[in-house]
Amino acid sequence: MSRWLSLVVLLLGSWDLGWLVDACTCSPSHPQEAFCNSDIVIRARVVGKKLMKDGPFGTMRYTVKQMKMYRGFSKMPHVQYIYTEASESLCGVKLEVNKYHYLITGRVFEGKVYTGLCNLIEKWDHLTLPQRKGLNYRYHLGCSCKIKPCYYRPCFESAKNECIWVDALSTFGYPGYQSKNYACIKQKEGHCSWHRGWVPPDKTMINAMDP
Incomplete structure (x- = not known):
């Protein structure tokens, strides 16, 4: 080669x-994925x-x-x-x-x-405040997590380290609300969940379809 x-x-x-x-x-990717990869x-x-x-x-x-x-x-x-x-x-x-x-x-x-x-x-x-904060700290915490795109409802995580990414379902297109405002963070117990850029990780937060 x-x-x-x-x-x-x-x-x-x-x-x-x-x-x-x-x-x-190119397939769209969440900024955190681009960062970690x-x-x-x-x-x-x-x-x-x-x-x-x-x-x-x-x-x-x-x-x-x-x-x-x-x-x-x-x-x-x-x-x-x-x-x-x-x-x-x-x-x-x-x-x-x-x-x-x-x-x-x-x-x-x-x-x-x-x-x-x-x-x-x-x-x-053009970067949002949560994206800038993600670059400084948040995205590092989620590099062992997997962001799973959802193209058709319903979508469910198949492993505890997954966050369901639903921007593709939005009529506003990519980049969407999750890309601009959320990071997928790994918790102490091994589960990954969405968190806004300026809010400290909360282990009680549910990894919801629409955070």
Whole structure:
């Protein structure tokens, strides 16, 4: 397997590589999942960009000024460059230079940080207060929990470490109320349940369909 295809597999897991000939498609994920499944999670401002000739279609290298790291200290304490595919059809992401602070998640491959449309990339000002608090503390507490999407009612958890995610049922679409306001937290007894970002975990809270 070529170095480039190895990177694709790393970033997108076990997806069928047939997606390479089609437009990029990604399944929605809760911000906590994106956090827990990423090697690197930072708040940063893009200060430069350069088109590199890596891979068959080119790679965009963004120079970033890291404001804060939320995950990834052991892999890369400080991030200077973020790499992404130059083509949006290959899940490359476009970031504005010297304009916004971004929340950026990504994976480390051969000493470089890669990200794309299937990773969580968001303008910092668009994050809710519970999401920001989740990055600082809450999401860490739920990385052993499983967030289970619900597409059709009724939905039930099949294990004590599951939280049922119902944003897909909302007529308002994704991201929904749970994504913006809740984290799935593991309790002392091993059960996982939804909690709002600013409320201390309460072991009596029920893991309800509509928290």
